[in-house]
Amino acid sequence: MSLFQEYMQPDTIEEAVENLKDAPGSVAVIAGGTDLLLDIRQGRHQAVDRVVDISGISEMQEVALEENFVYLGASVTHKQIISNSLLAEHAQCVVEGCGLIGGPQVRNVATIGGNVSHALPAGDGTISLLALDTEVRIASTDGVRWRPLIEIFAGPGKVTFDRKNELIVGFRFPARGPREGSAFDRVMRPQGVAIAILNMAGWVKLDEKGDIEDVRLACGPAGPKPFRARKTEEFIKGKSWDEASYQEACRILADEVSLRTSAHRATKEYRHKLLPVLLQKVLDSAVERAKL
Amino acid sequence: MKSLTFWVNDKKQTLEVEAGEMLADVLRYRLGLTGTKISCGESECGVCTVLVEGEPVLSCNYPALKAAGKHVTTIEGLAQGEKLHPLQEAFIKNGAVQCGFCTPGQIITAAALLSSKADPTDQDIEYALNDTLCRCGTYPAIVNAIHAASDKINHNKPIEFPTYDFVGGLEVVGQVVARPEARQKVTGAAVYTDDITFPDMLFGATLRAGIPHGRLIKLDCSKAKKLPGIRAVFTAADIPGRVNHGLIIQDWPALVGVGEKVRYVGDAVAIVAADTPEIAQKALALIDVEYEPLPVVTDPVEAKAEDAPLVHEEGNLLKHIKVNRGDITLGFEQAEIIFEDTYYTPAYEHAFMEPECSIARPVDNGGVEIYVGSQIAYADRDQVAAALGLPQEKVRVRGPLVGGGFGGKEDIAGQIHAALLAQATGKPVKVLYDRQESMLVHPKRHATQIRVKLGLKRDGTLTAAQTELYGDTGAYASLGAKVMGRATTHSTGPYIVPNVKIDCYAMYTNNPPSGAFRGFGAFQAAFAIECLMDKVAEELKLDPVELRRMNALRKGSITNTGQHLTESVGLLECINQTQAEMLKFTGGEDPFLSREVNGEPGKRRSWGFAVTFKNTGLGEGAPDNATAEIELLKDGSVEIRISSAEIGQGLVTVLQMITAQELGLPLDKVNVYLSDTDLTPDGGPTTGSRQTYISGNAARYAAGTLKNAMLDTLAEKLNLSPEEIGFKDGVIQANDQKLSFAEVGELMRAEGRKTRLKYEYVSPKTTPLGEKGDKHFAYSFAAQAIEVEVDLVTGEVRAVRAVGATDVGKAINPLGLQGQVEGGLIMGIGHALTEEFIVENGEIFTDSLSRYRMPSIKHVPEDIKVIIVEDPTAEGPYGGKGVGEISTMPVPPAIVNAVYNACGIRLNRIPIDQDWLALEIEKAAR
């Protein structure tokens, strides 16, 4: 069975965006293919004439510390992410999130870029990157640009960049400073698809006293797009992470997310029940790590 | 086409591939490396795992062109010549191979683990094999095998067979031995149907209704017929013989004709044969169909209503099954307390790892030969012959290995379609289902609603039991009446109940058909009665184990159908041993108390208990026979032939062991040949835990017949009495003379005696419900205790430890037995925690493995204690009775009871919905 007619394997980003642009029919980027191939086979993705395999582009496979930023190539696989010492230091929540994706076989080919570009509201890699205030590097034949990660999502499976002409080549997020830490967790359902009922990533920076100086919190599915809980963050900022602030944070978080019932997966009520559980686990663990 | 150069098992390969071809297809169909299996095609199961540059990847969704310039290792590349990789040897010896379909994927994944971690911990193994699924549930054995292989590699420790305390007795029977076909299964040489190809073979595909109920008013195939590469388009009007098939009632059309009704989404309306699978699929899209939609009925209780839409013209009731014993009114009058509740079990999917595949090939005599991994070769033959309008002798059904069945490969799948297309085209035709089609087509486990009412004395003695069951048999009968019959008789549990009234309704609906599935109705019944028994125990302030012990069937008891149990009732022993082991785990403390988990106030643990019983064989009046043929071959080896199927349960091993035992032969001198309607006599269906008993007996007596013939020959020749002649270790000792089997064979042939003999084993007579006499000739019994952990906040439930005892009569093949019991337990855990086949309004929601989760290695309890009780049945081979089904049955009620004990919430349906449970726990705490 042939799923598509043309299989391009460019070596450079320039070639890849050319391959996209000059495609005669429909075209899609393929990285690990763990989402794309199933989407095509199961009819969730339109038929594709040409696919452009970006996994051979070395620039997109780098992980590097650049001054105050960590650069993470879009074609880095989850396996590479969980075995990378730089990321273990600077991106604890990403390592945790990506470590939970699929099984070893999937993690060996599935990429962080694919997870983000698939644009599900609860992609585990996506949510964890959001908590790190990540920016995305997007390339087209017109050149490259950086956009905040949160801005590239337009709805479930939808992105604001032009899939026909553009490509995510990598991500960058601030390197971890002193008294900073992050964490990720999720709750799954034993029956049905391997998408989190609810996931959450948190990042904190503590002040000298051990209070929370800055915080970022992302979770999904909490709306049509991956969600940053700005109001909850605003509230937690400057507080000490104690029972009182936890309780209030739970209340604000419950207010600002929009949780839904999804058939055969979870009720809205249940998701609300999980919010405080995850908030506690994730922020407790992030705070712990910030103290180390 | 694009050129691809890569290395496969260190051999450079250059070939042309399509842009969108996956690595698995290239390996299997272009390079003939069929050791790599495809099970789901949706990245869910790990069965297709190969190594690319040493890392495991899923070849079913790995574009072949990605492998350009890379090194790929498949299962075929693991052994070095004849020398097996330590993992392969360890898998064989640890019983980590059952049906074998997942085995290449498991071994390859494990090999990658061992090369990155030489001495992995249990956690490492669980992490690495997390997504490599085994429906046979060999996970515990796999863990042992990986440790053993690691010990061999690192410390040169020889790989040994495991030891069990239920081993022994005879020279061969009761000893731990390897499966004869295991070597092929671990090397990738094992042949399953889709591994077979013929020159010029065509590919069949089936157009499915896609709606649950409607009348076919238009079927226009003209466009499809014109598609280049299409060799045949076939509709109901073209069927030369009988349109309907069915194992008992022929109500299931192989193809639905114009003017006829489709009754469920999977009904077939047209079939095509084409040069490639792709063209076949394209042709289906070109067929123009129209239906007049009809009202749909999807609930068995609603189906019984007067005004319910009719699935079949004769009405929706397939069968009303009744059991009455004693006086139910009196029984409830005698009761001091009455309990009543209603329980629900959903449909379940077998999810055998090998999807259905049939290949039909026209043969010279005008007939067809069919290759299919099926559980009932002769039923396939007869049904195909009827459809083709051929005499039965002109259809030959041959069974390659079967990648799991569990009851789901008893009905017709693609056999008739492949045969029709082969006849129409004059060419071999392969009909291979992908996972989605497999899930759409074959019958499921019956969804049931079971109301149980029990009357007891305050001391816990049962006085009356009344049950009412509804079973959803779906659109076609399949084995529905039999399955629900078993649900009926098992619905009052393995208990002494003097007064019984049972009414069971097997109902047609527009859901996918339901049929046989491990546990066969008795599974559903066990859930209902065992949940209620725990509730009763609590109300009466009795220990739940004690309540069961008081009422348990024992030698001398009379069952709810009036059967007098005169022997082989090991239930009390199972209860006692399970309880004792459970108490060892708790250090004597009451296991049913709710305990906090170390330092985690949000989690609670407790144990739950359940017992069960399961008949061996068909029973209830169905003739239950098997014929085995045995032949002493020229080289002195013996071949035993029978049509029964090896579906992973270990039948080949059992027949080999029994034959070797009877003849005093070494195992490797016995070859077992199965599933070939031309060459193997009828062993009956591979169902109902019957093969060890029925086919085992047939083999045993066939071997005895051969032995007698050999004895006769020698006694005459040497002028000895038969008692003076001994058979041992493949040598025949007559006086001081030693003869080989080959020599005796030669003597026999020289004298014109037959060296090929048959024996038909006829099992003890049973009678239908409602008539006098025994319903079944043997029952197995089991008790199961499971400890669960409940997260009080998230509602997540985990099975932590499991202790179970099963009375199997005699452990004939201990390695296989351990595997059956562990595998059954794991399937039971899946049924309780992870699995549910969801159908909404006749449409299937769980249409893929990603939506239907079977247990993975991480669902296996940390500790499993398997206890084997051997209370022999006189007629069984060496005392043995059935074991294939029973170990799944008590698991869900044990888990549900444990959940109650841990968190105080009673469930009356499975699988456990953590969402619901969490909210209930919260409500209860308020």
Ligand SMILES: Cc1cc2nc3c(=O)[nH]c(=O)nc-3n(C[C@H](O)[C@H](O)[C@H](O)COP(=O)(O)OP(=O)(O)OC[C@H]3O[C@@H](n4cnc5c(N)ncnc54)[C@H](O)[C@@H]3O)c2cc1C
């Ligand atoms: C068994 C299984 C389990 C899974 N479990 C999880 C899980 O637990 N959590 C989870 O979040 N996900 C899970 N996934 C989903 C999937 O594996 C991840 O989302 C993965 O990260 C996708 O990466 P990929 O490289 O395979 O993407 P692909 O399938 O190659 O691509 C996905 C989409 O992104 C586009 N794309 C890919 N790369 C780029 C790029 N650089 N620029 C622009 N567009 C791009 C593609 O065109 C496509 O539309 C699972 C998948 C499977 C099969």
Ligand code: FES
């Ligand atoms: S994962 Fe490839 S066949 Fe299932």
Ligand code: FES
């Ligand atoms: S042995 Fe694993 S699926 Fe059968």
